[in-house]
Amino acid sequence: MMEVLKALWKTSLGRAGILILLPMFFCAVFAPVIAFHSPYEPDIKNILSPPSLSHPFGTDMLGRDVFSRVIYGSRISLLVGFVSVGISVVIGILIGAISGYYGGLLDNLLMRLVDLVLCFPTFFLILAVIAFLEPSIWNIMVVIGLTNWMGVARLVRAEIMSIKTKDFVLAAKASGLSNLRIIFTHILPNALSPVYVVATFGMGGAILTESALSFLGIGVQPPTPSWGNILTQAKECVEVAWWLSLFPGLAIFFTVMGYNLIGEGLRDIFDPKKRLSVIRV
């Protein structure tokens, strides 16, 4: 892990990504310390006041501090990124590994399942599911996770199909190892590099999806601040209070950009054709 981070730091894109995301994580973890106003407490005297020293990002129509709300909102967004991508990666690796290792009919069935799920219009599926379940942040993360594993599954399957023909896998079989142990100790560790890349891009995507859902009012429910639902409020007074839409928008922009840059950096590191490559397979 440290080896990967070090190599990432050496790539210019990766370094830019780290420099963008590190402050974000810092803010999310230390939100109560950094945000000097409460994100929930209204201040009637300071409704829609422009950015100032005491309110760096201004206040909203209830007089709540936008800076604090954006900081607290980062917790939601980063959490959504990790949990939903975590879910989709686990499902994707399992299905991809089974499919690639065993092959044959099972492979065919699982890949047709992938094709099937890929045909669902993801966003509308999420809308439909949220219509039945109550719109909570956990439901959203699960649904985003359940609709994004197909890319990972295909990727893992392809990697495993190429790795399982290598002689060290046959040697492991000759050593009497069980299929499960061969998959987990010999094949998967060598198949995961491209998954890291896809997962990193996926985090940016998941954050965008969550913001869009919250913006539509079916994501994170007020008063809990999330970048998406701050933007919802902002749209009603975008002509008078530009700060209300600018700062959460920038937050989304930079976070997604940070993830994408890191993804590009990882892609460079894991590319065996490039000189930067640290991982030899």
Place this chain on the structure above:
Amino acid sequence: MGEVLSVRELSKTYELKKSVFSIRSSKIRALDKVSLKVNEHETLGIVGESGSGKSTLARCVLLLERPDLGEIHFCGVDLLKLKEKELKPLRRWMQIVFQDPYSSLNPRKRVIDIVSEPILNFNLVDKGTVREKVKDILLSVGLDESFVDKYPHEMSGGQRQRVAIARAICTEPSLLVADEPVSSLDVSIQAQILSLFLKIKEERKLSMIFISHDLNVIRFISERVMVMFKGKIVEEGEKEEIFSNPLHPYTRLLLDYSIRGRGRIRGDEDKEGACVYYGRCEWRGKRCANEAPLLYGTENHRVACFLEGTY
């Protein structure tokens, strides 16, 4: 001398589909009724050009791939009748060394992990002492202590092949299959690795199947020789017999190549029902076109060719 391994009429066919939608598929006969036996403390050399089915034979004998038909008796047990679960404990006694030491070692594992894995899997020693055991084995293949914690990419081809040999002998097998283990090495390293094979065979009373496309290598290492062509055995016998009195035209061709560095190769064409070597044979007759010869001869020397008067 008892038999360690006896293989009867092993066949394996691969189907090649031209594309996803094509109904017709071509079949490749990688092994066609191959029978062989390996005696205790003996090296059987198998020689043939690439595509002759040598590697498939190696994999099928160790059941790393399932053959379609045939019997494999290992120390009296018919391996093909066993379930995968019953087979696992037996795998300890038969090990393999592959051709390419760059793909036969997991790039993410250190030497200690690679060599200790089979030892621990078969519970040969307990975890506390496994490091010492690995060091001993590495010493016996000519690698000192400093290699224990190295990764494969930190070593040269010859060193990697030594690690692969260490992994194969660490479970003290009675049969070692070496699938072109020196073909991807420099000539100077080849000699070292070959003598290493001879040394461990003497020390550990191993039986070996040694596969190579190089007759000189086979001559150096084996006691009996089998010549394969297109999935069939065309000639087999004692080493001295084969080298001093080659009977099959293909064996002669290979010998010509290895001694004089030249030989004539005719165009290759397949003919259903003919001798496998029909397409290339310089002396082919009418009978060769319609009938495939069987292996014929004495225990010391057998050949599958109509030219050899025995028919």
